[in-house]
Amino acid sequence: MEDLRNKARELLAAKAVQVVVGYGRGTGASRRAVFIQSAAEAGELLFDNACRQNLAVYLMKPEVRKLGKMALVAIPATLRTILQLASENQIQDLELLALVPDASGAVTQLATFAAIEAHVVLQDNDLSAAEKGELQKYEIMGMEQRRQFWEEHFSRCLKCYACRAACPLCYCSRCTVECNQPQWIPVPAHDLGNLEWNIMRAMHLAGRCINCGDCSRACPVGIPLHLLNQKLISEVYTHFNSRSGMAAKADHAMSTFKPNDAEDFIR
Amino acid sequence: MAIETTSIKRETLEKLFSNWLSEGKRILAPKKLGDHVDFALVGSLAEVSLDQVQTVQSPKIAVFPRVEELLAFQSTDGNVQLRERDLAVLPETVIFGLRPCDAAAFASLKAIFDWDTPDKLFSARLEKITVVGLSCSRADEYCFCTSVGGGPGAAAGSDILLTDMGREDFLLEIISEKGRQAVRSVSAGLQPDAAMDKESRLARVTPAFTVEKISSVLAALFDDASFWEKQSLRCLGCGACAYVCPTCACFDIQDEGGASGKRLRCWDSCGFGLFTLHTSGHNPRPLQSQRWRQRLMHKFSYMPERQSVLGCVGCGRCSRACPVDMNMVEHMRAVAEAKP
Incomplete structure (x- = not known):
């Protein structure tokens, strides 16, 4: 912890960055995002297993960007998000620093996309054993069962869009649900509106989601949105041998057109 | 009775x-x-x-x-x-x-x-x-x-x-x-x-602030942009707080169907950027800090003024549901302690 705080003090004092976005004390035992803008505040930084939010979501928030160059305390998913955002031309190299604390508390500073790529390949970026187990349970369901499964879960959806807000890759300034000429997705949180909203969001994240799980954690009514995304991650890996968030320049499985595509329908 | x-x-x-x-x-x-x-x-x-x-x-x-x-x-x-x-x-x-x-x-x-x-x-x-x-x-x-x-x-x-x-x-x-x-x-x-x-x-719930203090500070705090920016920096602008709130009453009207259809009332939230977006493209509350301010002002200033009732009952649902731990008690304490 002291390494992280010292690193933040050093960066802020040297004006190498204007803000360190990290974790601090939250309600009860929880942790929350803190925005450290002076060396004197660096003592608020914490790092432990309760730090789970993917702070890369703040890379796309105008009010946070406005603060200046950012150092971001990064868990593995945060690093994948940075690379994915880079590959989608949303952030530029050298625009930010990543601070990666390890189990011992030592902090690695990654200043370039190349450095982040080199770090990310050393991580285990696959679904965890527990995630694979949960996905297998889902996959053994038949189509009808799956439909019922999602209808039941989506029946609780409030359309509060917490999933979208918490997702660092849902950065569109105008989301499809906000387009009403034509109205692609019904606004009301009724069965059809909820089904179309959640499926649309999952499809827009296919080949892009880096599996941080913040959508599910954000959902106030406990819809297992991560399952949709993990299913798509697994499909994209199987069919395209592609994993998102691994490189700052990448062809995306679901949004890259090649004239010599193997499929006929796309030509 | x-x-x-x-x-x-x-x-x-x-x-x-x-x-x-x-x-x-x-x-x-x-x-x-x-x-x-x-x-x-x-x-x-x-x-x-x-x-x-x-x-x-x-x-x-x-x-x-x-x-x-x-x-x-x-x-x-x-x-x-x-x-x-x-x-x-x-x-x-x-x-x-x-x-x-x-x-x-x-x-x-x-x-x-x-x-x-x-x-x-x-x-x-x-x-x-x-x-x-x-x-x-x-x-x-x-x-x-x-x-x-x-x-x-x-x-x-x-x-x-x-x-x-x-x-x-x-x-x-x-x-x-x-x-x-x-x-x-x-x-x-x-x-x-x-x-x-x-x-x-009964549970013990220790009072954390007084409504009198909040009302006296809020009106003067309206123009303190830096206060609201600091308070809302981690807010992501979703509608979870409004939708679980027992008093939030904002709604949107949607017509569904063509020549024959239904007019529906659906929940809406002042936390959304779209909430105040005008047809012209102008948005009087373009920043999340302004939207957060609106949420608090409406509950603790506008409703008491206009309807003689608070827009908050202290259930704490907004804070429990918040994906980024915006804790209402803390925010109200910060308002009470602010020096506008």
Whole structure:
């Protein structure tokens, strides 16, 4: 912890960055995002297993960007998000620093996309054993069962869009649900509106989601949105041998057109 | 009417449940659904979850559902026919086991829906609910009812208030005529209050701020952009807080269908950027900090000024539901301590 705080003090004092976005004390035992803008505040930084939010979501928030160059305390998913955002031309190299604390508390500073790529390949970026187990349970369901499964879960959806807000890759300034000429997705949180909203969001994240799980954690009514995304991650890996968030320049499985595509329908 | 205090055995309460159901009333109560507790229709007292601090959603769904039809329309050769809702078919509903904060929230909703032109649909639903509150024996770090005029055993808003006295005994306070009617079928089974010590069963919720202090600071704080920016930097602008809030009443109107269709009322939230976006493209609240300010100002300044009622009952749901831990008690404390 002291390494992280010292690193933040050093960066802020040297004006190498204007803000360190990290974790601090939250309600009860929880942790929350803190925005450290002076060396004197660096003592608020914490790092432990309760730090789970993917702070890369703040890379796309105008009010946070406005603060200046950012150092971001990064868990593995945060690093994948940075690379994915880079590959989608949303952030530029050298625009930010990543601070990666390890189990011992030592902090690695990654200043370039190349450095982040080199770090990310050393991580285990696959679904965890527990995630694979949960996905297998889902996959053994038949189509009808799956439909019922999602209808039941989506029946609780409030359309509060917490999933979208918490997702660092849902950065569109105008989301499809906000387009009403034509109205692609019904606004009301009724069965059809909820089904179309959640499926649309999952499809827009296919080949892009880096599996941080913040959508599910954000959902106030406990819809297992991560399952949709993990299913798509697994499909994209199987069919395209592609994993998102691994490189700052990448062809995306679901949004890259090649004239010599193997499929006929796309030509 | 004066509050009438009696006591009731759990088995009599069970009988009351079946009486309500046979009278054709629906019972909406906290129910364990997977790993969370939320309001759902129940068929017996056994289905009701009584020991959670709070449900995820608020019981406002009984009077202000997340989607509801306002009217149906049919256009034939330029003639538009409207079909209004038949208010008579709205179900009589007993809301059972809601907390005193939630019971108090109906007054805030009513103040909004009755403002200027009373909302017929809302009023019809409100008339058909019977509110059976349950005092809180536990609170958590998100609760702040005592800072906004409520309390873990407060009667306001309930028709009947129960307090679990342990050993299958409940203290039963009859607060309104509606409440008296609701327990009439078991009146023989109501015991006189045997000096039950209600206070000893209640959660302790320490006041964190005073409404007087908040109101005196808020108006002057409106223009302090840096205060609101600092307060809302981690807010991501979703609608979770508004949708679980028992008093948030903003809605959007959507027409569905072509020549023949329905006009629907759907929840909306001032946290969304789209909420105030004008057709011209201009947005008077382009920043999340302004939207966060609006949320607090509306509840703690505009509603008390215009409707003489607070827009917050201290249930803490907004803070529990927030994906980034925006904790309302802390924010209100910061307002109280601000030097505008």
